[in-house]
Amino acid sequence: MSKLDGVRVVVTGSTSGLGAAMASALYEAGARVMVTGRNRVRAQIAAASLGATALGCELDVRDPDSVEACISSAVESWDGIDMLVNNAGIGMRTVNPHFMTDPMPFWDVSVDGFRDVVDTKMTGCFLMARAVVPIMLERGHGRIVNVSMNEQTMVRRGFTPYGPAGAGVEALSQIMAADLADTPISVNTLLPGGATQTGMIPDEVPDVVRAKLLDPSIMGAPIVWLASRSADGIRGQRINALEFAESLPNSSD
Numbered sequence: 001m002s003k004l005d006g007v008r009v010v011v012t013g014s015t016s017g018l019g020a021a022m023a024s025a026l027y028e029a030g031a032r033v034m035v036t037g038r039n040r041v042r043a044q045i046a047a048a049s050l051g052a053t054a055l056g057c058e059l060d061v062r063d064p065d066s067v068e069a070c071i072s073s074a075v076e077s078w079d080g081i082d083m084l085v086n087n088a089g090i091g092m093r094t095v096n097p098h099f100m101t102d103p104m105p106f107w108d109v110s111v112d113g114f115r116d117v118v119d120t121k122m123t124g125c126f127l128m129a130r131a132v133v134p135i136m137l138e139r140g141h142g143r144i145v146n147v148s149m150n151e152q153t154m155v156r157r158g159f160t161p162y163g164p165a166g167a168g169v170e171a172l173s174q175i176m177a178a179d180l181a182d183t184p185i186s187v188n189t190l191l192p193g194g195a196t197q198t199g200m201i202p203d204e205v206p207d208v209v210r211a212k213l214l215d216p217s218i219m220g221a222p223i224v225w226l227a228s229r230s231a232d233g234i235r236g237q238r239i240n241a242l243e244f245a246e247s248l249p250n251s252s253d
Helices: 017-028 040-050 064-078 111-139 162-179 216-227 241-247
Strands: 008-011 032-037 055-058 083-086 142-147 185-191 238-240
Touching: 008 017, 008 064, 017 032, 017 040, 017 216, 032 040, 032 064, 040 055, 055 064, 064 111, 083 111, 083 216, 111 142, 111 162, 111 185, 142 162, 142 216, 162 185, 185 216, 216 241, 238 241
Parallel strands: 008 032, 008 083, 032 055, 083 142, 142 185, 185 238
Antiparallel strands: none
């Protein structure tokens, strides 16, 4: 897998979970990484934990002004952005803390809870991509990766609004890819391939279930590949991180 040699990457929602795992893998592969989160101090601490050249930025992907400020900071620091990873999201736990054992019907979901999840996951993807595409077009290259989920999760009972938000990201990704088909900017979708061990999982999940959860680090290899020259020409693809990991040669081979 190619070293990234200073590729400039903004990863949203990267102070923990999947975002932190991807930011770490990218940084270790040589990329310049901006870690973002709603809390400025957490973002800066997470960036510092990666290394001296990582940037931390307070970012609320639901807020166009916050998006513009963070993107402007990256461009000012790096003179451009090569890759955007749209990972920011709010899990079902914020709407229903017991969603895995006591599903909540859609009519009991609060309006504010619905909007917060959808705005963070789907509207956030739109606002971030909308802000970086003109910059990438001006510089003649760029890559966007939108983080999604399994189809079963999108339509699972009791998963309003998390599932529909993920389905919206999938549709938006395909439209983005089509709109950018004749440009030097690629758009792809990346998903873990199963439930992952993050703070979104309820505390009461049985140990036997928790043992089957994927480690967030599973996102590392595919996101590094998508940032590398090896992924030149890859467009409009839906990449499953679990299948990607299983396709890698054994370290003993």
